[in-house]
Amino acid sequence: MARFGQDSLHPSITDPDMDSMRILSETALRFPDALSFSSGAPYDGNHDLANLSFYTDRYIKHLRDKGVPDARITRLMFQYGPVNGLIQDEVALMLRKDEGIDVPPEAVMITHGFQEAALIALRGLCASPDDVLLSVSPAYVGIRGAARMLDIPIRGVLEGPDGLDPEAVAEAARAVRAEGRRPAALYLVPDFNNPSGTVLPLAARRRLLEVAEAEDLYILEDNPYGLFARDGEAMPTLKSLDTAGRVLYLGSFAKSAFPGARLGYLVADQEVADGSGTVRTLAQTLSKAKAMYSVGSSTLSQAVIGGILVEHDHDLRSATRELAAVYLERLDAALDALAEHFPPGADHGVEWNTPRGGFFLALKVPFTADLAAMERSARDYGVSWAPMSMFHLEGGGRHEMRLGFSNLAPEAIREGIARLARFIEDTPRETSPGTQRPTSRETAPATPGAAA
Template sequence: MTTVELSRDSLHASVTDPVASSMNFLNEVANRYPDAISLAAGRPYEGFYRTADITRYLDIYTRHLEDSGHGEEQVRRSLMQYGPSNGQLQPLVSRLLRTDEDIDVPDQAIAITAGCQEAMAIVLRGLFADPADVLLVSEPCYVGVTGAARLIGVPVVGVPEAAGGLDPADVTRVARAVRASGRNPRVLYLVPDFANPSGACLDVHQRRELLRVAAEEDLLVLEDNAYGLFGADDRPRPRLKSLDTDQRVIYLGSFAKSCFPGARVGFLIADQTVVGADGTRRLLAEELATVKSMLSLNTSPIAQGVIGGLLIESDCSLRRANTSKIEFYRRNLRALKDALERHLGTWSDARWNAPAGGFFMVVDIPMTADEKLLEISASEYGVLWTPMSFFYLGDGGRNSIRLSCSALSAEEIDEGVRRLAELVRDHRASLL
């Protein structure tokens, strides 16, 4: 019997996506060198997690259902049966948004998703119907959204990010260039607060200008807020959605950093009105429920119960629930800045940015920061980092690396940067 063999060229382009392959390489290197200090991992610090919290949160949510008048059969069905495609946490998430973010939307405008990654895929699949539609992204860009776009065949065009974040004038320029080429710039994706990978954060003026440009160029804005809680100070930074007066912003939220990633719960806000051919009017989130149902039927009710318990315990304030995490990540960001100054501060060819919060910093080094150098870094120096080239659509970021400070202690950060400095100095000397 002859076994089936498939040509790799016959598979969808997303299978052979070079960005995904690069990230797989990073994971492979991490697995091969488990003792290396990882300044690459952007995951939360595991010291905050206790397995007992899972059942505790679930018990809190179960009591909430009972106190809301649910009988035993209704509680059992809510947690253990298939549920509504758009989820059951909308009232709690709506209250959270009003409490923490000054965002006021109806419950029906919220969909609970299997992580923020699914929310991205749902929105992109629902909005991109015409082959001429183009997704604009702030570049460098989080690989999750560019990967999701490739998966469903959405063309992506980058808007170069400046040192201070996305310049609204550049959005205008790129949108008009795309339109002049005969295509339609449909949606702009960005992370306004402490972006992954750059750490950039928009000031209030930029946010208002960006919304003005979006209206002028008829763009929808996809705002991803994974890191907004974790500013280096308490300065107010309004979300684009809170400034959105004409329902142009679709908002993506996640509980991965504020609770724990294993819950796999995120959400989207899509309060735009969709008008049918017969004149019927529904919210975009309600229309997108069909896409959600085809991807995963519904988000795990048990996982929703865990997140619901966290929200109830914190009186629907993630800021309150994350007080200790916020301070921890602030200390770690300061520790990373201090370590760079201590170990690379006298190295005139190395430069780094100074984000106002979040998990990441970018370091420019006087050499090509590619997979070959990363392999040497892991095997000979015991430190991992992420090449910034992974986050560009083209050839950008070749001499830059992303460092993450979220998953380590301050002592591990310092030692990791010391090893990185040794790599940079040794490799630079070998090129002279």
């Protein structure tokens, strides 16, 4: 067979960093007996095949109730659909109820998951080779990959225990500008960041919007986990606080409904005037990019998700209360098991943070937590996790693990943490015990990224 030179492929295809998603998902296949803290897959114990047809029918009934003739519904379902989607009305209603985001349906584009929304937003906002994407670091691997695919340079801004420091963002923007480049956008997950679980406090949200205005930055707000806060603790989204049109909101139904639908959305209500003076929303303007990435999103998937939204009166926050309780129970099980195996005051050199929700927490250990260590942990101790260094954009996280607890039942979490404790105890330390910082979850939350 003829050989194809790897060097002639686009660098994003050969970049080892682009392999993180595959490596994490293949870990489970390679070590089927290991309990897996390595993925962020949602809980899937409540799915029922009958729901697929129920919700599709519910959406079709909704269209009929609105007076749409059957011939048109048939065409909508079977033909190529409108590029920006079918269910923008439903998503706009949901955004108002769930997030206090008040935008017209024309400001919404239905996408093939968050991932396509990110590709489209980045393609639109980063206009020249000198445009740089600032991103929280550590960050979800999907944003790094999207930027890499588009040859958009990405600059990490290290977060602390409370997420991104707005002043650090301003500093990074100025540093990029001092290099003669333009900081075009900032990516972050203000609610339960993947991989660290951090939440941006309200004052920092307000300040970040001021910084975005002062530094002429657009913010890409990614919010797949915001629904899974404890009762009464949900924070206002940046988009709901944004009065200056600085935020593009990137949503996903992967966690609030199911990832197999591969559905998400981009909210971009900023106005754009074309050459003839016609003013449209940025979401409408970006529809050219949507057409070229995927022509349109699956009408079938949109019918199912549309049916879920209609059936639950566009209130996914209420509809996912039971699911939120499942995740919170798992988070508590993980935190309790860690406290049991690594008691405060003992000399184990282990620290972790205490997220209030989401799918992930950060665990700091006294040795290099890289892929080789993870393989040893999975093969010899029956427990896998994700090296935090995979999520860092500027290096760092060498001594940290991301623990994803969303897809393990509490009993399995307790067993998994017991196995992890044995692995950690058996692994030689790289630093002398005297140099370890205090180790209680009350006294010293791990600062994701501060290790190494």
